[in-house]
Every structure is written in structure tokens, then in C-alpha cells.
Amino acid sequence: MAASQPPPSAAIRLGSPEQTLGLAARLGRALQVGDVIAMTGPLGAGKTTFVQGLALGLEVPAGRHVASPTFALANEHEGRIPFVHVDFYRIRSAAELPELGLEEAFDRAATAIEWAERFPDWLPEDVLHLTLEVEAQGTRLLHASSSGPRSAVLARALAERAPARR
Secondary structure, eight states: OOTTSOOOEEEEEEOSHHHHHHHHHHHHHHOOTTOEEEEEOOTTSSHHHHHHHHHHHTTOOTTSOOOOOTTTSEEEEOSSSOEEEEEOTTOOSGGGGGGGTHHHHHHHSEEEEETGGGOGGGSOSSOEEEEEEEOTTSOEEEEEEESSHHHHHHHHHHHHTSOOOO
16 A cells, blocks of 8 residues: 555445345455454443344354454354454453453454454554444444554455445
């Protein structure tokens, strides 16, 4: 990417949980080992729904329950490639993070982290950042931005596969 070109970013309006699942599933099909998605947004914004869509695209078996690991902190799912789903919501200090095995997960799986803004220093350099906002009419606005070459590829793929904007 040329130095003068800004990192890819996108704003995508999602009108329903089904649209969220569909877009995330398409992104999940593009994920590779080492990809990291950092998710932010308020409670109820759709972060876990998006992760469930990623799991669909990663071919996590349909019978596997993909829920927010709020109390477990991290769940691993087998699919086309290993998928690690992490939740920083209940973590009180960075001292708790080594127990999660994040650095090892970054090397051997695709990883999605909810509430990633709580410990940004624990994220690798190349991350697809997704922020979900709840709009007044109940739709969701997804902001995507990249911080490196691989996440730039994912951000572009996400923008190209987004539902039609109205």
C-alpha cells in the first residue's frame, strides 16, 4: 500500500441480525490463520451476532453453540481453521491476559475479540477493527478499519461484500 494512501475503512448499515450474520459469514470465509478482528461497541450492539456469523463462514459445525465467552473469557471452535473467540469485558487488569494464551492463538487460529478497546496493547499490529453502533431506528452501523496489510485486505473484502446501502 502506498504511504500516501489511507488504510481501508468502511461504514456499513446493517438492517437486521440476518444481514449481520450474512456479512460476517462472508468475512469468515475469507479469514486465515493469524487474522485478528478487534470488536468494540456497547452492550447489545451485535458483537456476538457478528462473531456467530464469522463462525458460520469458518464452517464451525452448526451444532456448536457460539456464545459470548463473558465468563469463560475465551472459547475455541474447530472449523475450516481453528477459531478463537475472546471477551475482554470481565477482565479487570492486563495481568489476567497471559492466562488466555492470546499470543499463541494469534499464531494458530483466526481470532475475534469482543471489548477489544479495554486492552489495546494486547492486540497485534495488523488487526481488523470493527465498531458496531446502535442507531435510533434499531439498525446497526458497522465501522471497519485496518491497521496493516492483511487487515486491509479483509476491510476491502468486507466493504465489497456489504449489503446495498440505502
